[in-house]
Structures are given as structure tokens and as C-alpha cells.
Amino acid sequence: MSNGNGMAPGQIVKVLIGVVVFLVVAIWLLAKLATSGFNVDAEVMTKEAVAARLKPVGVSVASDAPPGMRNGEQVYKGICMSCHGTGLAGSPKFGDSGAWGPRIAQGFDTLVQHALSGFNAMPAKGGAADLTDDEVKRAVAYMANAGGAKFAEPKAGGEAGAALDPNVAGKKIFDSVCTACHSTGAAGAPKFGDKAAWGPRVAKGMDGLIASATKGLNAMPPKGGFTGSDEEFKAAVEYMVNNSK
Ligand code: HEC
Ligand code: HEC
Structure with a gap:
């Protein structure tokens, strides 16, 4: 039996199978992208981008507290949450005591050192070079405490109880x-x-x-x-x- 394209029936079947296999693979890839990669972005987009858009102009990135005076929560929400809020890039997730336990065991000073200087995919100061060392310390204490530590968060503005200079x-x-x-x-x-x-x-x-x-x-x-x-x-x-x- 002949057809308009001059293909034998066996060839047509092969072509059709090829097309079906291609479609199945393409749909599977799209579905995978939609459920993994895209979702992370979508989350960052909603939480971070919206927060960024709502931010008043002309104040520091982390909060409306003046630079150097931001507490751990303010620094976390302004900077660190973009990764640690979701566990992005393998970062220990906020509140996940399983992920934080072994890190906390290293001690406060080591955690602070890693947060200040950077550690593998963790950028120095979370990428916010304008943070003071004390602000980073407060954020480390805030995050580690949410993961089960009992570190004292250094007070904004100096030693606990001391008059501010x-x-x-x-x-x-x-x-x-x-x-x-x-x-x-x-x-x-x-x-x-x-x-x-x-x-x-x-x-x-x-x-x-x-x-x-x-x-x-x-x-x-x-x-x-x-x-x-x-x-x-x-x-x-x-x-x-x-x-x-
Ligand atoms: C929006 C403008 C504005 C800002 C911002 C501002 N001030 Fe004032 N401040 C004034 C004005 C105007 C006066 C004079 C008020 C008067 O005597 O009528 C004044 C007066 C003062 C006085 C004298 C009060 C008195 O009894 O004579 C002090 C102290 C003072 N400001 C401190 C501060 C401090 C500290 C800050 C920052 C945390 C600040 N101000 C931010 C406008 C401002
Ligand atoms: C760009 C993403 C990103 C941002 C922003 C970020 N981190 Fe991290 N952080 C990571 C990753 C990834 C790790 C895990 C690194 C590893 O263990 O290899 C990490 C690990 C840490 C650790 C544990 C270090 C250790 O010794 O186990 C601390 C403490 C930390 N981050 C603090 C902070 C603080 C404080 C901020 C905000 C000022 C911040 N991070 C912002 C990605 C980020």
C-alpha cells in the first residue's frame, strides 16, 4: 500500500513512536521544572520581592532601625531569611533544630566567624557588607536560638546594660x-x-x-x-x- 509521502507503513509507525516518546519526555521535564526549580523562585519572588517593594526608600536594607542598631530579628528578616528562610542553597533552615544542632555544637564563636567571613555557599555577612560585626552576631544568635541554642544575643548598641556611647x-x-x-x-x-x-x-x-x-x-x-x-x-x-x- 502506498501513501503520499512515499513512506512504508513500518517507517510511519517508527516516526509516530518517536513523536510520542519525545512528547512524553518533554511533558515530564516541564512538570519537573514546575514542581521544583520554579517553586523556589516563586517563593522568593513572593516573600522577598514583595518585602523589598514595601520597603520605605532611603533606610537601611534590614529595617528602619539605624545602621549598626539592628537587632537579630531585624537583620535576619532583612538579609538572612532570603536563604535561611527556605533552606536555599543548602543553608540550615530557620527553626530546623535537626539542621542547626551539629552547627550549634561548634560553639557561638565559630558560627560567628563563619557568618562574618563566609563558609562554602554562605557569603560573608550574608552578602550584606554594610552590616556591623555586632549585627551579624545578633543575627547568628537569633537564628541559632530558633534552632535550639541558648546564646545570649548581644544587645543593640553595646554591652548589656552599659550606657550607650x-x-x-x-x-x-x-x-x-x-x-x-x-x-x-x-x-x-x-x-x-x-x-x-x-x-x-x-x-x-x-x-x-x-x-x-x-x-x-x-x-x-x-x-x-x-x-x-x-x-x-x-x-x-x-x-x-x-x-x-
Ligand atoms: C523633621 C525635622 C527634625 C528631625 C528629623 C529631628 N529634629 Fe530635633 N528639632 C527639630 C526642630 C524644628 C527643633 C526646634 C523646635 C523648636 O524649638 O521649636 C528641634 C529641636 C531639637 C532639640 C532641642 C529641644 C529643646 O528643648 O530645645 C533637641 C534636643 C533635638 N531636636 C534632638 C533631636 C534628635 C536627637 C533627633 C534625631 C533622633 C532630632 N532632633 C531629629 C526638627 C527635627
Ligand atoms: C545567599 C544565601 C545565604 C544568605 C543570604 C545567608 N546565608 Fe548563612 N548560610 C548559607 C549556606 C548555603 C550555609 C551552609 C554552608 C555550609 O555549611 O556549607 C549557611 C550557613 C550559615 C551558618 C552556619 C555556619 C556553620 O558553621 O555551620 C550561619 C551561622 C549562617 N549561615 C549565618 C547567616 C547570617 C547571620 C546571615 C544573614 C546576615 C546569613 N547566614 C545569610 C547561605 C546564606
Whole structure:
């Protein structure tokens, strides 16, 4: 029996089998991609990309706390979660005590060292070079504790309970928050370093200044819009006042 293409029936069957096998393999590959590779991306897209889009402009990547002052949870959510939230790239997953147990057994200092310098597919500081070493330590403690450790998370701003250093903690807050008005004198703010503008204010005494600035005063919003602790805000006032009298 002849056909229009001049193929023998046996050849047609072979071609048809070839086409069917090709289709089956192609469908299987597509299904595999859809259930594995694509899902990871989709998750990252929804959680991370949405968070990134909701992030206010002009503040540090991890949270609205000033750089250097972010606690472990803020650093984790801003940086580390992109991998450790899902176990991406073989990272120990957040809250998975089975994955964290052997790592925790290495001790806090080793974990911190690996997080600071990088470790195989773990990039140094999780890829966020602007994190301070203390911020990385807090994030390590936060993550390890969620995996069963009992490390003390180093306090934001220095040693536990110690008064915050105006020239370190205070300066950081000034540079990220207060500078918006107090460097330029915007809205009638007394300018940083302007002794004449600060003179009559300094006469109120440090406690009086801290009290009025905490509450807010005319165009000065409560705490200047700073959302951290009273202790941190106090350090920022001290930094500004000490350098303006
Ligand atoms: C780009 C993905 C990625 C990001 C972002 C990331 N990590 Fe990791 N992390 C990994 C991977 C992968 C490993 C496992 C490395 C290994 O054991 O080979 C890991 C392991 C670790 C470990 C265990 C190290 C050890 O000695 O067992 C710690 C601690 C850690 N990360 C902390 C952090 C901190 C803190 C952050 C955020 C500042 C962070 N990671 C962000 C991928 C990431
Ligand atoms: C949005 C602008 C703005 C920001 C941001 C801002 N301030 Fe002010 N601040 C002002 C203005 C305006 C005044 C003067 C208010 C007045 O006397 O009417 C002022 C006054 C002050 C005073 C003097 C209060 C007094 O009793 O005389 C202190 C102290 C102060 N600010 C601290 C801070 C600190 C610390 C920060 C950062 C954490 C900050 N400010 C951020 C606008 C700002």
C-alpha cells in the first residue's frame, strides 16, 4: 500500500513512536521544572520581592532601625531569611533544630566567624557588607536560638546594660535620622555645632532637652521620628548637644 509521502507503513509507525516518546519526555521535564526549580523562585519572588517593594526608600536594607542598631530579628528578616528562610542553597533552615544542632555544637564563636567571613555557599555577612560585626552576631544568635541554642544575643548598641556611647551609638543615629533637619537647620531646627542656636536650649540642662525632644516640640517630631529605644535617643541628643556647646 502506498501513501503520499512515499513512506512504508513500518517507517510511519517508527516516526509516530518517536513523536510520542519525545512528547512524553518533554511533558515530564516541564512538570519537573514546575514542581521544583520554579517553586523556589516563586517563593522568593513572593516573600522577598514583595518585602523589598514595601520597603520605605532611603533606610537601611534590614529595617528602619539605624545602621549598626539592628537587632537579630531585624537583620535576619532583612538579609538572612532570603536563604535561611527556605533552606536555599543548602543553608540550615530557620527553626530546623535537626539542621542547626551539629552547627550549634561548634560553639557561638565559630558560627560567628563563619557568618562574618563566609563558609562554602554562605557569603560573608550574608552578602550584606554594610552590616556591623555586632549585627551579624545578633543575627547568628537569633537564628541559632530558633534552632535550639541558648546564646545570649548581644544587645543593640553595646554591652548589656552599659550606657550607650554618644560618640558611637549617638552619632550613628544622628547620621541616619537627626541629620535630615539638624544638619541644615530645616524647619527651624538648631543646627549641629551652632553654639549660638544651642546656647539658650543648653541652659535647660541635658535632662530637660531630652524630655522635650522625646515629647516633640513644635516642628520637632517626638524623638525626631526615631523609632528606637529611649536609651538610644538619649545618646543621640547627647552627641548633638556635646558637639554644639
Ligand atoms: C545567599 C544565601 C545565604 C544568605 C543570604 C545567608 N546565608 Fe548563612 N548560610 C548559607 C549556606 C548555603 C550555609 C551552609 C554552608 C555550609 O555549611 O556549607 C549557611 C550557613 C550559615 C551558618 C552556619 C555556619 C556553620 O558553621 O555551620 C550561619 C551561622 C549562617 N549561615 C549565618 C547567616 C547570617 C547571620 C546571615 C544573614 C546576615 C546569613 N547566614 C545569610 C547561605 C546564606
Ligand atoms: C523633621 C525635622 C527634625 C528631625 C528629623 C529631628 N529634629 Fe530635633 N528639632 C527639630 C526642630 C524644628 C527643633 C526646634 C523646635 C523648636 O524649638 O521649636 C528641634 C529641636 C531639637 C532639640 C532641642 C529641644 C529643646 O528643648 O530645645 C533637641 C534636643 C533635638 N531636636 C534632638 C533631636 C534628635 C536627637 C533627633 C534625631 C533622633 C532630632 N532632633 C531629629 C526638627 C527635627
